[in-house]
Amino acid sequence: MPKILQQTGGDVVQVILADHRWFEEALRELRDVEADRAAVLADLATVLIAHAEAEESKVYPALNKRDAIDDDEVEHSEHEHAEGNEALLALMEVEDTASEEFSEKTHELSEALTHHLDEEERDVLNPAKTDVGEDVRAKLGEVFAAERARLIENGCGSIESVRKLVEAAKQKN
Ligand SMILES: [Fe+2]
Ligand SMILES: [Fe+2]
Incomplete structure (x- = not known):
């Protein structure tokens, strides 16, 4: 199991950035x-x-409550997560990992995810650095890491679970 699967709190911005760097890897x-x-x-x-x-x-929600990000920013980020999940599911559905199709779907996931990381780091994490206190970021880092661990424990990355999320997001729109 790679080390990244266990994150243990700290400043929420740093914890999120560590995941982002690992996604790129x-x-x-x-x-x-x-x-x-x-x-x-x-x-x-x-x-x-x-x-x-x-x-x-x-x-x-915590950043929104403290006016670091507005409702539109939240909605936009959630929309980008939904797009990323769709691209992830499409890649998981490819059976042959050596195929050209796997390569193409990797490209699509890469485009969606890289775009989101860029926007989130500029439009969400920057205000979290400038508009939110250190104590709040530390507490939020703990809460984020605990929830992330709970989801991992519950098998959130199985293809069934990803499919459910994609379908739920489609129903919402
Ligand atoms: Fe993120
Ligand atoms: Fe995100």
Whole structure:
């Protein structure tokens, strides 16, 4: 089990950034035909779903309540998570990890995820740094890590679980 699966609190911005850097590393490995793509994808699905769900239930509401981010920002970020989940599911549904299709779906996930990381770091994490106190960020880091761990424990990255999230998001729109 890669170390990234266990995050233990700290400043919420730092905890989130550590996941983001690991997502980028996982994407790089998915591009590599010599990597154990199935294993990397299983870990990526787990951490990505836990990360995004914990952001939505714990981090965004807390930042929104303190006026660091507005309702539109929350909605936009949740929409990008939904797009990422769709791209993730499409990749998980490819059976042959050595195929051209796997490579193409990796590209699509990479585009969606990289775009979201960029926006979130500029439009969500920057205000979290400037508009929220250190004590709040520390407490939020703990809450985020605990929720992320709980989701991982519950198998949030299984294909069934990802499919459920994608279908629930479609119903909402
Ligand atoms: Fe994030
Ligand atoms: Fe996010």
